[in-house]
Amino acid sequence: MGAITIDSLTKRFDDVVAVDDVSVEIEDGEFLVLVGPSGCGKTTTLRMVAGLETPSEGAIRFDGELVNYTVPQDRDVAMVFQDYALYPHMTVRGNLKFGLEEEPEYTDAERDERVEEVAELLDIGNLLERKPGELSGGQQQRVALGRAIVRDPEVFLMDEPLSNLDAKLRAQMRTELQQLQSQLDVTTVYVTHDQTEAMTMSDRMVVMNDGELQQVGAPLELYHEPRNRFVAEFIGEPSMNFIDGQRGTDGFESEPLDYPFDSTVESSVASLSDGDRLTLGIRPEDIELYDDAADVTEGSHTESMTVTVVEPMGNENVVHLSYDDATARGDDLIAISDGLRTIETGAELDVRIPPEAIHLFDGDTGNALHNRLLETDEQPITQ
Template identity: 40%
Template sequence: MAKLQLKNIRKEYNSKTVPIKDLSVDVDDGEFLTFVGPSGCGKSTTLRLIAGLEEPTKGEVIINGETMNAVPPGERNVSMVFQSYALYPHMRVAENIASPLKIRKTPEGEIEQRISEVVQKLDLEKSLLDRKPRQLSGGQRQRVAVARALVREPEVFLLDEPLSNLDALLREQVRAELKQIFKSQNKPVVYVTHDQTEAMTLSTRIALLYDGVLQQLDTPYQIYNYPANSFVAGFMGSPQMNLMTVNCKGQKAMLGDFGITLPELSEIPSQIVLGIRPEDVHLATETDEEVVTGKVILVEDLGKEQLLTVQVEGGTDKQLRSLIPADQSWNSDQVHLALPVHSRHWFDVERGNRLS
């Protein structure tokens, strides 16, 4: 049974450049953990620390109970798929796939057998095996890079934005294939991406980083529905969650001219951050309470849906976005929006922490 552990990992290049700050994460057999976050948050550095391409300033990288800090990359028994695929341009596809086995001096008969198994698993045409990487499409190169990782049968799989060079349609197709492939491996998988759709669809758990600090580690469902802070709330989800700093007046949060009932809090602050996802903001009906009124200032047609940006009455800097069905009609001068109680999120203004 394989297990990857990161214990209190810190990486410093100098006193001002600290991409990873006290990171602790466990990844078990069969788990697909995705590190996600904005550029420069430390996710690719974390992957390189696991692979041994860089050494942590502090903390431990542990695989199967053994500390790897002093173990060279080639002896860690991990496989890594790079963003650029990192295929050897002078080698044929078959030679690229076989390269990690030849380094380990695996017998030729076993090499041929493993290549045959992985080519079949990835649905790679056998005619491609004699080609050079420059003769392949982006999707084919990506499959070859994954095949090279699989053929080694490592203890841990590492993938650094492997789909970023593919077009949108191919990315969706390969994403589904990757999920099936790595599910069957039953080994720890650590995936890095800035694409939240990839993170949500592929992962059993997501680790969201910002400025080298772990913001939340949880299932895609929990992160989407119960974000730990306003950064997580704003980063995960497309279109982005509505996040507005509003004044509190009694038991109400004032959104423009309209009072929104606050949750039960031990102490009511002077200001609070109200969050609600555009798909949860709908055109009000007669049964809705606490309706917000405003003027539509922008309409974005998304095909089966339309995204309305509404200027709230009495709030010069308060705008709400609402995602409604494309065939739903609305008044261009004034719309009434409902913000369901169960869909509201509340965050602290100073630290951004979730309040309820």
């Protein structure tokens, strides 16, 4: 009852293209997250689904029915705003009940009942008579959520709803929101710039940049099989390491690093000729750090590097590495090591980039040529 089809959606503000030809199918009950840097068009997309903006081109359908020409009032959607947009002159009860007044199928007593019910669900029953100004940020957030839930809409739209909370509360609300959503089983479109939120909460996520859709998929699919360099870089914290270089005779060549390909990788880049620009990508947690090269089982993908900075996070260390060859201007690497392991700044380590974990991107277009091997996958995903 809440499937959404977004079809070639485009929005232009004067000369600026905010959303450029975006198409997504959203299933009923799905939790879809739109994620991207600020200005990527994710909020505009959401607002078009809400009916607050009119698409320049393209179609939005709810259950197959075109809603381009339906005003927000008639779309049966509920929205949680970034600033919550609670009506400051009404009590929490008034805020929750306000939208319900437009639902003719309820009697007034039923509306009150419904408000109580939702307030209980969100644990704000004791706040009903207060005004929003008297509530903490977290409580306001719950009221905003309650206002959306109380109307039992076909679709929830959420515009960065957690961005005004402090880190701890945000993590807590993340879990709670997820549980709520699966409990209510209502289609949810959620906009955030925070890739952690997107990864942890979504059934599927849509990565956008410059108004264009980059990739749609389940979080781990995007993490391990990014379609291009933008997605690879945007998802994951710390970011994937990238080394710019070119196709050499027997592998990847760059100033700091020559990296021979093994056969699986070789087959994905077979179409390239020598000298074509390539970017090699490797996630920090895939980099192996050895105190002594003797421990390394396979020597060919190992380089000696110097530790420049260590950021201890407790459960892990983020290790910044530099090629100790003084002439090298190449990218430094960032690796993650176990939190219990002691690594000193200035130490020299043997760094191994395992061939099964590397990604390769076209140096010009940024498109992925080769993604890492997964145990479950027999074949590398190529484009």
